[in-house]
Amino acid sequence: MGLVDEREALIDSLIRNQYISKAEVIRAMRKIQRHFFVPDHLKSAAYYDHPLQIGEGQTISAPHMVGIMLERLDLKKGQKVLEVGGGSGYHAALTAEIVGEEGHVYSMERIERLAKRAEANIKRCELDKRVTIVVGDGSCGLKEHAPYDRIFITCASPGIPQPLIDQLKDGGKLLIPSGSIYFQDLILCEKKGKKITKKNYGGCVFVPLIGEHGFH
Numbered sequence: 752m753g754l755v756d757e758r759e760a761l762i763d764s765l766i767r768n769q770y771i772s773k774a775e776v777i778r779a780m781r782k783i784q785r786h787f788f789v790p791d792h793l794k795s796a797a798y799y800d801h802p803l804q805i806g807e808g809q810t811i812s813a814p815h816m817v818g819i820m821l822e823r824l825d826l827k828k829g830q831k832v833l834e835v836g837g838g839s840g841y842h843a844a845l846t847a848e849i850v851g852e853e854g855h856v857y858s859m860e861r862i863e864r865l866a867k868r869a870e871a872n873i874k875r876c877e878l879d880k881r882v883t884i885v886v887g888d889g890s891c892g893l894k895e896h897a898p899y900d901r902i903f904i905t906c907a908s909p910g911i912p913q914p915l916i917d918q919l920k921d922g923g924k925l926l927i928p929s930g931s932i933y934f935q936d937l938i939l940c941e942k943k944g945k946k947i948t949k950k951n952y953g954g955c956v957f958v959p960l961i962g963e964h965g966f967h
């Protein structure tokens with residue numbers, strides 16, 4: 752089986768297992784080539800439903816986890832989105848595909864070498880106009896482009912960083928793996944005025960958010 756067939760088989764299985772069901776999520780996951788986002792020696796494993804090492808001790812998340820997060824975040828065309836934990840750029844590329852030409856994704860990554868690689872990966876998908884990778888501590892958010900319609904964090908956080916709540920629009924949604932370094936719950940927060948409602952979407956395991964409002 753070639754990589755294209757493998758990708759189709761993976762997406763079919765994510766649908767069958769009910770990780771993804773929204774048309775726009777399915778379309779984006781069929782289109783974006785995960786093998787662009789993994790190191791050369793792991794290309795043949797790009798369509799396993801598994802996290803993979805991307806260097807610097809970091810990982811690209813498993814496709815089913817990316818799918819769950821894309822579904823729960825309830826992305827719409829034209830939205831401005833902040834990602835914390837750019838990694839390979841894969842999740843940012845999928846998000847950019849869904850928010851479309853009118854939308855924009857700001858993705859923060861603390862490790863410069865990964866940020867550079869993510870930028871190149873995204874350019875290969877011709878999504879560089881819709882994605883801006885920013886090197887820095889995303890636990891403090893990215894004030895200059897706030898407020899955001901959606902914020903998602905792809906690393907484990909000890910709680911919900913207040914700056915991220917502050918930088919969310921009224922009516923906005925934020926998705927974050929919150930818990931210990933070893934195990935987290937995927938929490939969806941909705942901001943309605945001063946009120947934040949929270950919904951728990953179950954267990955997950957991410958690499959740690961390291962920064963001022965993360966782990967130290």
Ligand code: SAH
Nearest residue numbers: 836838839841842860861889905960961962
């Ligand atoms: N979403 C990524 C995978 C993320 S792995 C993808 O699609 O490939 C989590 C990433 O978060 C790692 O690259 C790690 O370096 C980064 N990270 C950890 N703490 C961070 C922080 N405070 N700000 C920005 N990025 C951070």
